[in-house]
Amino acid sequence: MRVGSLQTSNRLRCHSAYLPGEQPKTQGSVIKLNTNENPYPPSSTLTDAILSEIPNLNLYPSPPSVALREEIAQLHALDPNQVIIGNGSDDILNLCVRTYADEKLKIGMFEPSYSLYEVLAGVQGSELIRIPFSDDQFSIEPEKVATCGANLFFLTSPHAPSGRLYSRKQLSLVAQKFSGLLVIDEAYADFASENAVSLLSDFDNVLITRTFSKSYSLAGLRVGYGLGPARVISELDKVREVYNLDRLAQAGALAALRDRKYFQECLEKVIEQRNLVASQFDDFGWLHITSSANFIFVQPKSSEEKVGPEVALSLFEYLAENNILVRYFPKHPQTSSFLRISIGKPSEMSILINSIKSWRQEKQQG
Amino acid sequence: MRVGSLQTSNRLRCHSAYLPGEQPKTQGSVIKLNTNENPYPPSSTLTDAILSEIPNLNLYPSPPSVALREEIAQLHALDPNQVIIGNGSDDILNLCVRTYADEKLKIGMFEPSYSLYEVLAGVQGSELIRIPFSDDQFSIEPEKVATCGANLFFLTSPHAPSGRLYSRKQLSLVAQKFSGLLVIDEAYADFASENAVSLLSDFDNVLITRTFSKSYSLAGLRVGYGLGPARVISELDKVREVYNLDRLAQAGALAALRDRKYFQECLEKVIEQRNLVASQFDDFGWLHITSSANFIFVQPKSSEEKVGPEVALSLFEYLAENNILVRYFPKHPQTSSFLRISIGKPSEMSILINSIKSWRQEKQQG
Numbered sequence A, B: 001m002r003v004g005s006l007q008t009s010n011r012l013r014c015h016s017a018y019l020p021g022e023q024p025k026t027q028g029s030v031i032k033l034n035t036n037e038n039p040y041p042p043s044s045t046l047t048d049a050i051l052s053e054i055p056n057l058n059l060y061p062s063p064p065s066v067a068l069r070e071e072i073a074q075l076h077a078l079d080p081n082q083v084i085i086g087n088g089s090d091d092i093l094n095l096c097v098r099t100y101a102d103e104k105l106k107i108g109m110f111e112p113s114y115s116l117y118e119v120l121a122g123v124q125g126s127e128l129i130r131i132p133f134s135d136d137q138f139s140i141e142p143e144k145v146a147t148c149g150a151n152l153f154f155l156t157s158p159h160a161p162s163g164r165l166y167s168r169k170q171l172s173l174v175a176q177k178f179s180g181l182l183v184i185d186e187a188y189a190d191f192a193s194e195n196a197v198s199l200l201s202d203f204d205n206v207l208i209t210r211t212f213s214k215s216y217s218l219a220g221l222r223v224g225y226g227l228g229p230a231r232v233i234s235e236l237d238k239v240r241e242v243y244n245l246d247r248l249a250q251a252g253a254l255a256a257l258r259d260r261k262y263f264q265e266c267l268e269k270v271i272e273q274r275n276l277v278a279s280q281f282d283d284f285g286w287l288h289i290t291s292s293a294n295f296i297f298v299q300p301k302s303s304e305e306k307v308g309p310e311v312a313l314s315l316f317e318y319l320a321e322n323n324i325l326v327r328y329f330p331k332h333p334q335t336s337s338f339l340r341i342s343i344g345k346p347s348e349m350s351i352l353i354n355s356i357k358s359w360r361q362e363k364q365q366g
Helices: A010-014 A046-056 A066-075 A089-100 A116-124 A142-146 A168-177 A197-201 A230-239 A247-258 A260-284 A309-321 A346-365 B010-014 B046-056 B066-075 B089-100 B116-124 B142-146 B168-177 B197-201 B230-239 B247-258 B260-284 B309-321 B346-365
Strands: A083-086 A107-111 A128-132 A152-156 A181-185 A206-211 A224-227 A295-299 A339-342 B083-086 B106-111 B128-132 B150-156 B181-185 B206-211 B224-227 B295-299 B339-342
Touching: A010 A116, A046 A247, A046 B046, A066 A083, A066 A224, A066 A247, A083 A089, A083 A230, A089 A116, A089 A152, A089 A181, A089 A206, A089 A224, A089 A230, A107 A116, A116 A128, A142 A168, A152 A168, A168 A181, A168 A197, A197 A206, A247 A260, A247 B247, A260 A295, A260 A346, A309 A339, A309 A346, B010 B116, B046 B247, B066 B083, B066 B224, B066 B247, B083 B089, B083 B230, B089 B116, B089 B150, B089 B181, B089 B206, B089 B224, B089 B230, B106 B116, B116 B128, B142 B150, B142 B168, B150 B168, B168 B181, B168 B197, B197 B206, B247 B260, B260 B295, B260 B346, B309 B339, B309 B346
Parallel strands: A107 A128, A107 A152, A152 A181, A181 A206, B106 B128, B106 B150, B150 B181, B181 B206
Antiparallel strands: A083 A224, A206 A224, A295 A339, B083 B224, B206 B224, B295 B339
16 A cells, blocks of 8 residues: 555555543543553552662563563463563464464454454454354354354453453363464453463463453553463464563562462452442343453443433443543444443442432433 | 464564573673663663652553653654654564565665564565675665665664664665665664754655663663654554553653753763774774774684684683673674674773783683
């Protein structure tokens, strides 16, 4: 393609950039429930770990993030050569695309899902196969993955934006039937009751991705990782930018990882609020998917008991006017009558619920 | 390609990973002159800037690194839309490859040069055109770039590993004759007497890359940037990982950028040592390229006045035995009888020079 006088890669013809949730310029006045960040700051142990690295910043970091890699391996009872560290788990997803997809090797995903998969396929110039969910509960059929013709499949569990968890048994069926690389994107798995890590002992075609962004309160530090067969990790490693993770990120993530107590406390607080908000939505009589993540996907109902895109948009806009940011995905019929609301602090969630109540009342009067 | 039971992209058939200079495990006992790091720690203003960002790490960073981008634009008297921030300048080089190269659009470079260009071409599955230098002084002929058939050309100035600077006039000739995107990799430009930034007012096919790794003592923080026409920047931006730079890196780079006094002091100290070491090599009667970077590319001579790969390797190994790491590139005839030595602190350079003297004496006796 010619852009001005310069020719850009033909691979980019189907590409458009990833659109992140809004990052408000004035923090503090806004309750930010739109990008699934953890409402709590990171472990206080980060400060010392980071301070001690600052004088070394003139030196390049450890290319494979050695210390962090070993600690993560230990956490999951794996070998360090089954672990790869990324500049966010997005980095790992990108490495998968660059290694296991091209103009002939296709990428598969359930739609709707994390929209980055589509962006990465677009940059690689790879065909994207979109499999619809079997029902409005976002159920999956392993057979459809097996026969879709992809060489690389992204499966989000817990699913985004619904928060639905797929059982280890279901995922195991998918891995068994699918002949390509199955990437299980477990960005939200720490908030769930089970995860797929044990599948790594049974399958040589499964890669699991994790992130420090959500459960470790480190969205601002950009650290993620992949767990998989040594052979797959080694392939990804060849494509990885050699110094992909800076010294402060390596040190900070390691400190956060080691503070298990704080990690657990934050998890529990988020899960408690998630359950409270869920039961509040139940009281409203609002449909929501049982969430295993740090957000809730809910279908707002107007006071006339109506649901639909207009109702979702109305609440979305009402909350925004009241400085509460949530996420609305208008483009897909399975998401357009829902809102995705990240779980914040108790005070934030109670303001949210009160705002929702006001919206219901105002719409009743209006 | 089948690796185990999984098929990897055919694009990777010519790819092998980038091999960085050795990162010794025990720092302190080693004099590290092998990866062109700055011997001085970063500006002391980093500490406060970074500390103040730690409590915000639960929140995603600014996707385009807004504050840093504006400050860099100001530094170079450009518009912010002419600036893109990367996770190291390697990130920007990779964006160029993904945007302006593919299986049809070729990449050009002078050989030998920064070996990452080859790695990036390999991952993209693009053909790499290698243009030899006209002479052993690493002179370039603009006409050869113009007719090489590449859509994207990487030109390193000051050149690595020689340290040779190409004049603005020469680079201007290249930009004028070449119809593709000319990327001038100015990783070392802060150590040089001139740079190519003013070319941006005359050409719409020039992109300049810079890094904080060398002149700002921030190799460990992974921050680089690109300067170019707004149209090119916007194309690269579409391919950029949306949160490519973490909060601490954004804050740290901004603090380093603002401390102009410390930046100048470190530059001057490095340049002074470079000149001292250069005149020492002159005293030895050793050939070296006049360096405009923070390293010197020198051809060691044995006491019998011999030069060649055996001599270079002999000194390389002797220095390593004495805990001094320098870089040796044995694979190319224009580099195999040279060593590339990064400029360290005065104390380190004097140990280096003494070690070289001992080597000359020992070899004389031996």
